Amino acid sequence: MPHRKRFRRYLASVRRGLHILAAPVKGDNGRGGLFIQAYRGFGSRDRVFLMGRVFRQPGFGADMREDSLRRDLLDVVRRLLRKPIVGGLVRVRYKDTTAVVETDQHGYFRVDMNLGQMPSDVTWHVVELSLDQPTDERATTTGEFFTPTHTAGYGVISDIDDTVVYTGVANTLKMMWRLFAQGADSRVIFNGVPDLYKGFHDGPEGNQGNPLIYVSRGPWSIYQVLVEMFRLHRIPNGPILILREWGMKRGSLLPRRARDHKLDAIRHVLDLYHSMSFVLVGDSGQHDPEVYSRVLQEYPGRILAIYIRDVSADSDRAEAIAKLAEKVRDSGCELVLSDDNRVLAEHAAEHGLISEDALAAVQRTEVSASAGHEPA
Known part of the structure; x- marks a missing residue:
């Protein structure tokens, strides 16, 4: 009986995982054709970035129920077979x-x-996206920005890999297994x-x-998994910037170094929110301390604190x-x-960045003996 329960739990986990992996191609209801996938963006009172x-993705499985296992499997296959549209013209309307x-x-x-002046009491906004070239009236969607x-x-710019989640963020299958098979209480997120x-x-x-x-x-392919992981663990919602392709220039065979990507991304955020101070959060395993120190020199008086998770035994x-x-x-x-x-x-509490209640909540969290190491 315990084995049967475990099997059913794993089967349900596989179903959830497949549904998340298939999500990026589901907007066309299995018909195929052109498809726009929008990622969360961020904006100021008069500007937006997303x-x-x-x-272009193949169309099959349109006659199947949206929540069926076969439909999810076919949508995953469609995701693997889709091809990017080069030189397409996307119309964005807000x-x-x-x-x-x-x-x-x-x-x-x-x-x-x-943008024009926006109301000050709205945090999430919707933009409309459609294709001018190549044309396809069905290729319309909406995006959102904060x-x-x-x-x-103040604002917070936080690394994800080895800072929010354990090492392995770029391994989609491993992350999916931890997240869905082991459940929301698995050691995916640091305590x-x-x-x-x-x-x-x-x-x-x-x-x-x-x-x-x-x-x-990590690669853009894990974007939807990260969104679901944040939701399951009730981590505050926010834009997720994937650094792997951001900044790649036309004609370049290799992307620029992730360190340069991160510095460019942080500069972009600080320039957009030119009157706001920030907290920077990262880890010791890569170049976060060096990058954040450089940001501090370039934007004096704008950085309130730098928090680095120690993941190095060196x-x-x-x-x-x-x-x-x-x-x-x-x-x-x-x-x-x-x-x-x-x-x-x-x-953070001592310097007035978080409340005493927030500090108490963190202190109540049981610290794992393997914190800072990749779980098995």
């Missing part, structure tokens, strides 16, 4: 403002356009992350709606970060290095 991709952008050699498009309200006190990030979002006074923008070195790396922390301190900021989110939360 990304998306245009595909209220009375319209822009037309072109897809690159991978089918991606980037929208960075001026704008902070007047209550926001304390949901409460700490909710504390950031709420701010010291509560309900401030501080914006959180997430960046990842003493030389720890010494290098300690020296970097001294330079950061000389610039009027603090770099906090720890493998325990309670330490980060204590510093």
Whole structure:
């Protein structure tokens, strides 16, 4: 009997996973043709940035129920067979403002356009997207972007890999297994992350709606999985910027280094929110401390704190970060290095970034003995 229950649970997990993997191609109801996939964007009072991709995908399975296993399997196959549209023209409309952008050699498009003045009490906005070239009246969809309200006190830019989730974010199958087969309580997310990030979002006074923008070195194929993972673990909603293809130029065989991508992405966010201060969160495994230190030098007075999750067992790396922390301190900021989110939360509460209630919530979180290491 226990084996049968376990099998049923795994089967249900596979069904959920397949549905998430199939989600990006479901907008055409199995008919095939051209399809626009939009990713969450972010904006200010008068500007918006968002990304998306245009595909041509085969059509089969339209006569099957939307929630059937066979339909999900066919949609996954359709996702594998879809082809990007190069040089397509995407029309983006928000209220009375319209822009037309072109897809690159991978089918991606980037929208960075001026807007009229928007109401200050709305955080999520809807844009309409359609194709001018190649033409297909069915290839229409909507996207959404976030704008902070007047209550926001500061923003957060956070890495995802080894900061929010354990190593392995780029391994889609491994992440899917942990997320769906092991459940929402599996060791996918570092302990304390949901409460700490909710504390950031709420701010010291509560309900401030501080914006959180997430960046990842994983491929765009995991975008939908990350969205579902954030939902299951109740991590505050926010735009997710995938760095792997962002910034790739036409004709280039290889993408630029992820470090350059991250620096460009952070600059873009800080320039868009030119009057807002930010908290930067990352890990010690890559170049986050160096990148964030450079951001601090380029934007003096704009960075409130730098939090680095310690995932490295290298003493030389720890010494290098300690020296970097001294330079950061000389610039009027603090770099906090720890493998325990309670330490980060204590510093954030002490400096008025989160409330005492948020700190208590993080402190109540049981710390896993394997924190900072990839779970089996």
